Amino acid sequence: MDANYYDYITKLPNMTYFFEISAARKESIVKNNGQPALLFLSLQGMKDFNQKNGFADGNQYLQSFASIMASYFDAENCCRLGGVHFAVIADDTKIKENLRDFLERCKIFNTTAGIYPHIGIYQYQTEDVSINVACDRAKLACDTLKNENKEGVAYYDQTTRKAEETHRYIIENLNRAISERWITVYYQPIVRAVNGKVCDEEALARWIDPIKGFLSPADFIPVLEEENLIYKIDLYVVERVLEKMKYFESQGISVVSHSINLSRSDFESCDIVEEIRTRVDIAGIPRSKINIEITESVIGSDFDFMIKQIARFQELGFQVWMDDFGAGYSSLNVLKEIPFNLIKFDMSFMRHFDEKNNGKIILSELMKLAFAIGVDTVCEGVETEVQLQFLKEIGCSKIQGFFYSKPNSLEQILERIDTKIAIGFENPAETKYYETIGQINLHDLSVISNGSEKDFDNIFNTLPMAIIELDDDYVRFVRTNQSYRNFFARCFGMTIEGTPIPIQTAKQGQGSHFFKVTMQVAKDGKNTFTDEILSDGSTANFFVRHLATNHVKKTKALAVCVLSIKSPEEGITYANIAKALASDYFKLFYVNIATGKYIEYTSNVGEDIMTSERHGENFFGGEMKTVNQVVYEEDREMFASIFTVENIKKELTEQGRFSIDYRITKDGKLIYVNMKVMRMNGGKNLIIALSNVDSQVKQKKIAEQAQQEKIIYSRLMSLSGDFICMYVVNPETEEFTEYSASKDYSELNLPKGGTNFFEITRNNSAKVLHPDDIEAFQKDFYKETIMDAIEKKGLYMYHARIMMGGEARPYTVKVSLVKENGEDRLIVGIRL
Numbered sequence: 080m081d082a083n084y085y086d087y088i089t090k091l092p093n094m095t096y097f098f099e100i101s102a103a104r105k106e107s108i109v110k111n112n113g114q115p116a117l118l119f120l121s122l123q124g125m126k127d128f129n130q131k132n133g134f135a136d137g138n139q140y141l142q143s144f145a146s147i148m149a150s151y152f153d154a155e156n157c158c159r160l161g162g163v164h165f166a167v168i169a170d171d172t173k174i175k176e177n178l179r180d181f182l183e184r185c186k187i188f189n190t191t192a193g194i195y196p197h198i199g200i201y202q203y204q205t206e207d208v209s210i211n212v213a214c215d216r217a218k219l220a221c222d223t224l225k226n227e228n229k230e231g232v233a234y235y236d237q238t239t240r241k242a243e244e245t246h247r248y249i250i251e252n253l254n255r256a257i258s259e260r261w262i263t264v265y266y267q268p269i270v271r272a273v274n275g276k277v278c279d280e281e282a283l284a285r286w287i288d289p290i291k292g293f294l295s296p297a298d299f300i301p302v303l304e305e306e307n308l309i310y311k312i313d314l315y316v317v318e319r320v321l322e323k324m325k326y327f328e329s330q331g332i333s334v335v336s337h338s339i340n341l342s343r344s345d346f347e348s349c350d351i352v353e354e355i356r357t358r359v360d361i362a363g364i365p366r367s368k369i370n371i372e373i374t375e376s377v378i379g380s381d382f383d384f385m386i387k388q389i390a391r392f393q394e395l396g397f398q399v400w401m402d403d404f405g406a407g408y409s410s411l412n413v414l415k416e417i418p419f420n421l422i423k424f425d426m427s428f429m430r431h432f433d434e435k436n437n438g439k440i441i442l443s444e445l446m447k448l449a450f451a452i453g454v455d456t457v458c459e460g461v462e463t464e465v466q467l468q469f470l471k472e473i474g475c476s477k478i479q480g481f482f483y484s485k486p487n488s489l490e491q492i493l494e495r496i497d498t499k500i501a502i503g504f505e506n507p508a509e510t511k512y513y514e515t516i517g518q519i520n521l522h523d524l525s526v527i528s529n530g531s532e533k534d535f536d537n538i539f540n541t542l543p544m545a546i547i548e549l550d551d552d553y554v555r556f557v558r559t560n561q562s563y564r565n566f567f568a569r570c571f572g573m574t575i576e577g578t579p580i581p582i583q584t585a586k587q588g589q590g591s592h593f594f595k596v597t598m599q600v601a602k603d604g605k606n607t608f609t610d611e612i613l614s615d616g617s618t619a620n621f622f623v624r625h626l627a628t629n630h631v632k633k634t635k636a637l638a639v640c641v642l643s644i645k646s647p648e649e650g651i652t653y654a655n656i657a658k659a660l661a662s663d664y665f666k667l668f669y670v671n672i673a674t675g676k677y678i679e680y681t682s683n684v685g686e687d688i689m690t691s692e693r694h695g696e697n698f699f700g701g702e703m704k705t706v707n708q709v710v711y712e713e714d715r716e717m718f719a720s721i722f723t724v725e726n727i728k729k730e731l732t733e734q735g736r737f738s739i740d741y742r743i744t745k746d747g748k749l750i751y752v753n754m755k756v757m758r759m760n761g762g763k764n765l766i767i768a769l770s771n772v773d774s775q776v777k778q779k780k781i782a783e784q785a786q787q788e789k790i791i792y793s794r795l796m797s798l799s800g801d802f803i804c805m806y807v808v809n810p811e812t813e814e815f816t817e818y819s820a821s822k823d824y825s826e827l828n829l830p831k832g833g834t835n836f837f838e839i840t841r842n843n844s845a846k847v848l849h850p851d852d853i854e855a856f857q858k859d860f861y862k863e864t865i866m867d868a869i870e871k872k873g874l875y876m877y878h879a880r881i882m883m884g885g886e887a888r889p890y891t892v893k894v895s896l897v898k899e900n901g902e903d904r905l906i907v908g909i910r911l
Contacts, residue, residue, distance in 0.1 A: 086159040088138050089145035094166075097158030101168045101210045104156060105203070108170045115203040116171035117210065119217035120148070122163040123228075124194040132192075140194055144185070151181045166214055171202050182230050189230065197224040201235040219243050222301075242298075248291065249302045256286060257315050263287050264319040265486035266337075268502055269457055269479045272471045273517040273546070273557055276505040279336045279370065279457075279477065282320045283486050284312050300342075310348040313341055317355055320369070321362040323489055332496065333504035338370035338400060343377045346384070352391045366396035372423070374402045375413050382416070389417055400457075405445070414454075421477075422449055426460025429480065432469075443473040447520055450474060455518065472560045474520030508631050515627040516546050516636040521560040543567075543641040545575075546626070549601045550634045553579035554594060557636065566641055570613045589614060593621060600625055601635035605681070608642075618645045668767040669759075670698045672724070699724055711742035711749055727756055727765075740772065751776040803890075806907040808836045810866065810896070815907075823883050824909065836907075837862045849880035849887045860892075865905075869896050 084096040092100065105115040122144060129137040141163075148157045148165065158166045169177070178198070188194040199221025201213045208216070219242060220235040233239075256262050262284055269279040286294035303309040320337045327334045345351040359366055371392050378385045389399050398420040404410050406425040414422065428442050442458075449456050458470050461480030470478060483502060487495070495501040505513065521544040543563035548555045556575045559567075564575050571590045585594040596609040604625045611619045620643045626636040667680040677698040695701070710718045718741050730737040737756035742749050751773040757766045804820040815836040817829075827847050830839060841857045848856055856879055868875040875894040880887040893908045 088141055089159045091145050091149070091154060091157045091159045091165075094158060094160045097160075097166060098210045098214075100155065101158075104168050105210070108168075111170075113170035114172050116169055116174055117201045117203075117213040117217050118167040118169060118174075119160075119199040119201075119214060119221045120165040120167065121197045121199075121221050122165075122188075122194055123197055124189075124192070125163045128192050128194055140188060140192060144188065144196070147181065147184055151177050160214075164218075166217070168210075171200075171204075174200075178232060182232075185230060195230040197221050197227065197230070198232045199224070199235065200232065216240075216243065219246075245291070245294070245298055246302050249286075249294070249299045250306055250308070252288075253303070253308060253311060256288070257311060261286060261288055262312060262315055263488055264316055264323075265488055266323075266492060267479060267486040268484050269338075269477050270483045270502060271505055271513050271517055272467070272475060272478050274505065274509075274513050275502070276513075277335055277502050278505045278510065278513070279338060281338045281340075281372070281479065281486075282316050283340075284316050285486075304342050304344050307344045307348045309342045310345045310351060310354075313339065313345055313351070314354055314358070316340075317358050317369075321358060321364055324364050324368065325362060333506060334364075334368065335504055335507070336368050336370050336398070338372045340372045340402065341377065346377075346388055352388055352395070355397075356395055367398065370398045370400050370421070372400045372402040375404075375406070375410055378413055378417075386417055389419075393418070393420070414452075419454055421455040421457060423457040423459055423479075424475075426480070428458065429460035429462065429466055432466055439469065443520075446473045446475055450518055450520055455514070471558055472521045474518055476514065476517040506631060509629055512627050512629040512631075512636070516548075516557060519546055519558070519626070519638060521545070521558060521563075545639045546636060547597060547639055548629075548634050548636050549582075549598060550632065552582055554582060554585050554597070555579040563639075563641070566619075570619065572614075596621070597623055597637055597639065600637055608678075613644075619643075620645070664768040664770045666769040668698065668765075670765045670767060671763060672728075672765050673763060675699060675701075709743045709745070711744055714741040717741070722754070731756065731758055740776070802908050802910050804909040806836070806905075807899075808905040808907055810862065810903050810905050813837060813862070827883070837865075847881055847883075849882060852879040855879075865894050866896075869894065 084092060086093050101117075108115045122141075125137060125140070128140070141159075145157070145159065145165070148154075148167065152167045152169050156168050160166055182196070182198075185196055199217040199219065201217040201220065203213070216235045216239070220233040220239050223233045223239065223242075224231045263286075265283045265285050266280040267283060268277040269281060270276065271278040284296065284300075286296075286299050288294055300309065300312075303312060317339055320339065324334050324337065339355075341351060355369070355371075356366070359369055371389075373385075373389075392399050399417075400421040400423055401410075401414065401417075401419040402423045403425045404414070404422040406427060424442065424445070428438060431438050446456060455477070456475050457477040457479055458475050459479045461467055461470065461478050461482045463482060467478060467482055492501070543560065543566040545559040545563045546557045548557045555577065559575050567573055567575050573590075582594075582598070585591070586598075590611065593609070593611045596607060600607050600623045606624045607622070609621050609623065611621060613619055619641055622640045622642055624638045626638050628635050665681065668677050669680070670677040675697040677695050679695065718739070721739055727737045737754075739754050741752055741754070743752050744750075750771060753770050753772045755768045755770070757768070758764070759766055803824045805818045806815050807818065808815040812834065813836045814834050815832060817831040820831075829843055829847070833839065837860060841860050844856050844860070845853050856877070859877060865875045873895070875892075877892040879890060879892075881890045882888075888911060891910045893910060895906050897904050897906055
């Protein structure tokens with residue numbers, strides 16, 4: 080068999096030889112009163128088969144297919160055009176029966192390997208043309224079957240002929256369409272689910288022709304892809320997008336990211352990465368504002384090449400999105416190999432949304448998968464409120480579809496902005512915040528466990544979950560699942576809506592404790608367990624986790640989950656006790672003395688909120704080391720020797736309680752703390768309670784010191800009979816205390832203590848001094864003057880006349896500086 084005429088794999092005539100012999104075969108059919116027809120056959124599924132099994136196995140299927148063709152149409156009437164494409168010339172009057180049997184035999188390929196033929200037929204009765212033109216037309220007919228996932232036959236007809244004319248028109252007029260801007264870019268908004276604002280826009284090309292009118296993308300995009308010319312359209316779209324973004328910047332309109340769709344042939348026709356980078360940099364637009372959308376089919380057979388191109392885009396600062404995720408058979412495999420920044424779920428998920436529950440389950444699991452690998456999400460084709468609500472619940476970050484808007488031209492967008500009916504663009508400064516709270520899956524427990532799933536044993540699986548947002552004035556439920564909405568309505572008698580609830584309203588009535596806890600978590604950022612007693616006496620156990628802070632609007636976002644609901648009998652737990660003790664203690668530990676396991680609770684003293692901060696193991700061996708670190712250094716040895724398991728057990732047995740006072744350092748200051756230990760639950764568990772007794776201890780010490788000073792100064796006064804009063808003054812704070820005033824001096828009704836000693840004394844001088852002495856005294860009696868005199872002379876003295884008993888009596892003010900307990904004090908004596 081001559082290799083110049085026959086294909087070496089299938090042994091069928093090659094294309095050149097086939098075109099030669101087919102002309103004669105055609106004439107022979109006509110001569111025998113037949114009707115010539117040319118068949119174009121394309122084997123679908125071969126690309127995937129070769130990727131999985133290799134070309135050697137693929138060649139065997141090509142040989143088997145060729146053998147079946149030859150058995151029905153004769154080998155010399157068949158041809159392998161190349162790749163997976165074949166041709167046959169046959170008598171149309173006999174072809175139908177042969178085709179039916181032929182397709183039936185070919186079903187074995189689909190069953191065993193997922194391979195099936197598409198057949199296009201050109202009938203010469205339409206028009207007498209050359210063999211190669213007939214083959215092209217048969218191929219056009221075959222191409223109409225490309226969306227069919229099974230074997231099929233299509234004839235070249237008027238519709239196909241019109242498509243052929245359109246094909247030719249598109250190729251011939253492409254450059255003119257670009258230069259004269261027949262190609263118009265439309266923009267479909269992509270909306271952030273959590274705030275309802277446009278966060279991205281997808282740029283879509285529309286061909287609005289002055290002769291043919293509107294050409295559908297389905298008409299011109301496949302043609303240009305086939306001819307490797309689509310790069311011209313795609314680069315034109317990039318230029319128009321950059322033009323729009325610069326215009327928005329100049330008008331003070333928020334500029335969101337724009338996504339550009341690329342085709343496989345873009346990467347084959349030019350260095351598309353460099354072409355886009357150059358245009359973006361020249362325009363002065365940040366590369367992060369341009370997203371590159373590619374479908375699974377774009378990856379194609381040259382997987383390694385496409386991985387490199389995607390990596391190039393990402394290294395340059397562009398985001399790369401996977402479009403139509405879920406539409407192909409190997410989407411997950413592609414996602415495993417390529418680190419996309421975002422995946423767009425194919426609109427087929429929404430198209431079949433209401434048909435079966437399986438689709439919702441699969442979509443929810445895929446959403447969890449995306450979240451787990453750190454990939455953002457968009458769902459296309461959203462048209463109803465029900466679809467939107469479901470996507471919000473499962474954590475879909477962004478929404479695209481007619482529910483919000485169809486694609487619009489730039490002119491239409493500007494008109495919507497001018498008439499104030501536009502959706503509104505997201506503030507780029509808030510994007511990170513909304514990304515965080517938008518990607519939370521409200522059907523996924525790991526959202527709130529944050530890696531500590533062991534804390535969530537013994538709870539139900541269907542969890543009411545919500546995302547709430549707080550500022551100083553309002554609390555708002557940003558996202559909730561249906562379970563949470565049902566729970567809230569049943570337990571709190573409230574319907575959750577998007578309307579903000581005033582903080583003051585939330586802090587009153589049913590659920591007030593819960594809202595106070597959320598406010599505390601928003602304030603300190605600590606994840607918290609808490610209980611709420613419901614109207615029927617049962618106890619709901621909540622977990623609250625801080626998610627993010629919006630620094631623009633000064634809001635905090637929290638994740639809230641109802642972990643369990645206990646009956647009134649079960650509801651009396653250590654959490655209830657903790658709540659009861661919250662107003663007196665700033666920290667509690669609930670400790671199992673046998674195992675060392677514990678729960679730590681914290682509160683703000685004076686409030687009725689005691690929230691669980693964390694669970695832990697080995698309290699005495701581990702946690703107490705941490706406690707000991709904050710004990711004041713001079714008290715540590717004493718604390719460590721007294722606070723032992725043995726001492727605690729001994730004191731509890733003999734006294735029924737254990738108590739110890741010590742000092743801790745907090746914010747650089749010394750604070751007195753009291754620790755009490757009490758038994759619970761038959762002695763197996765301990766409540767270790769820490770209270771701040773700093774003010775009580777210090778007041779006690781001040782009182783003791785004041786009493787001691789009173790005795791000292793009274794004795795001083797008795798030894799120096801001509802002193803009628805003494806004051807002790809803190810020169811730094813100007814706090815003062817009067818000691819041992821005589822009866823005549825007391826009748827002057829001057830303050831016996833307080834602050835601002837020097838100012839008060841100057842002001843009161845107008846009441847008690849001789850009128851001629853007031854002005855001079857008020858000019859001289861200043862702390863600075865007194866301290867200066869003490870520094871230079873060791874003593875300050877001032878002579879004047881004081882009005883006592885209706886007469887002016889000479890008196891002297893003496894002030895000296897002493898040290899009391901290591902601190903400076905002024906002793907002020909009034910002497911007649």
